[in-house]
Amino acid sequence: MPLGDSLPLSARSARAERADDMDAAPRRRSRSGRSSWERLAPLVLVAPAVLVIVVFRLWPLLLGVNFSFTGDGDRNGAAVGLDNYAELFADPLFLGALRNVVWLVLLLPIAVAIPGMLATFIYLRVPGHRFYRSVYFFPAVLSPVIVGSIFNLLLAFDGPLNGLLGLVGLGPVDWLGDSRVAMFTVVGVHIWATFGMALVVFLSGFATLDPALLDAARSDGASLPQVIRHVIVPGLSRTIQFVFVTTMIGMLTSMFGLLYVMTSGGPGGSTYLPEYYVWIQQGQMNRPAFAAAASTVLFLVMLVVGLAQVGFLRRTGKED
Incomplete structure (x- = not known):
């Protein structure tokens, strides 16, 4: 009789269990190793991007904030506390730049609605959609210097636009020389020059929209405004949020070229924005620490406005 057969049943069961445990141990270790790697894999994959953001974004930002508490000129490098910020908020030019930021926030819905409506026309194939599809991205490939130079010619006091106004019996407008009009003129040119990028984002958002919803709305007899309000806007809520934030950031940080070419901050500082003010203090006044304080305020303004918009x-999306 084999030795194994002579053992009691309980002993044989215990030995079998030990053998199963020995066989299962490598599998548990293998599964444990795989689960550990699966937990670490996402961290490894995002680590290069996080490193780039920390080294090239967050660290310079912290250095700039720290630099804003130092002095310029005779007090170069010396700690001055909040002196730069106190001087900053006592400067009428900077306060005017902040007032212009308020105007940008108020004009932001128009800057978002224009590419949104054009994207809707293209998606719904309304009359004229082929024209919009052909030309919508052309302004985005032009540099701000070229755009500003072109509109300086078009908007000159004796230029073509005022000539057309004269033909219909309207008086000329000093588009770039009137402090009440100049800021709106530059913002309008900026919207024209940059709406192509936002339109591309909207078209990408339309690709995720369920066509069955549009078909159902049409079957129920919904008009175009009703389709836009009750189907398209709720379906593109995430896209609209993204375009709102990126458009606002672009208005605050990408209008320097147009301002420099079209108005140089004039007339009387009426077209100053924080970005242009920072360049003046750094590039012309040679006050880097003071410019760092203005940059810090600009960052905080963008952060507050962006969070408020989101x-x-x-x-609004939840209420709808």
């Missing part, structure tokens, strides 16, 4: 749009 919060407002999310609440």
Whole structure:
């Protein structure tokens, strides 16, 4: 009789269990190793991007904030506390730049609605959609210097636009020399020059929209405004949030070229924005620490405006 057969049943069961445990141990270690790697893999994959952001974004930002508490000129490098910020908010030019930021926020819905409506026309194939599809991205490939130079000619006091106004019996407008009009003129040119990028984002958002919803709305007899309000806007809520934030950031940080070419901050500082003010203090006044303080304020303004926009749009989307 084999030795194994002579063992009691309980002993044989215990030995079998030990053998199963020995066989299962490598599998558990293998599964444990795989699960550990699966937990670490996402961290390894995002580590290069996080490193780039920390080294080239967050660290320079912290250095700039720290630099804003130092002095310029005779007090170069010396700690001055909040002196730069106190001087900053006592400067009428900077306060005027902040007032212009308020105008940008108020004009932002127009800057978002224009590419949104054009994208809707293209997607719904309304009359004229082929024209929009052909020319919408052309302004985005032009540099701000070229765009500003072109509109300086078009908007000159004796230029073509005022000539057309004269033909219809309207008086000329000093588009770039009137402090009440100049800021709106530059913002309008900026919207024209940059709406192509936002339109591309909207068209990408339309690719995720369920066509069955549009077909159902049409079957129920919904008009175009009703389709836009009740189907398209809720379906593109995430896209609209993204375009709102990126458009606002672009207005605050990408209008320097147009301002420099079209108005140089004039007339009387009426077209100053924080970005242009920072360049004046750094490039012409040679006050880097003071410019760092203005840059810090600009960053905080963008952060507050962006968070407020996202919060407002999310609440609006939930209410709808």
